[in-house]
Amino acid sequence: MMTPKAGKNASVCKICYDTSDGFHFGTLACRACAAFFRRSTVAKRHYVCRYNDMCKIERGMFFSVS
Helix, strand or coil, rough: CCCCCCCCHHCCCCCCCEEEEEEEEEEECCCHHHHHHHHHHCCCCCCCCCCCCCCCCCCCCCCCCC
16 A cells, blocks of 8 residues: 655655656555566576666666666
């Protein structure tokens, strides 16, 4: 269940800043980020940033990790 909106940022995905559709895995997330996390968890994958944790993940970006 989603809590009432607390303001403008209450419906923003905390990962990519796109529109969130609710709580997934304990945080506000869009369906794309929730699906990515779910697939990664099921496959027991571990990702490491190639750029020293300086990558920007923003709304509308198509990104890939390996």
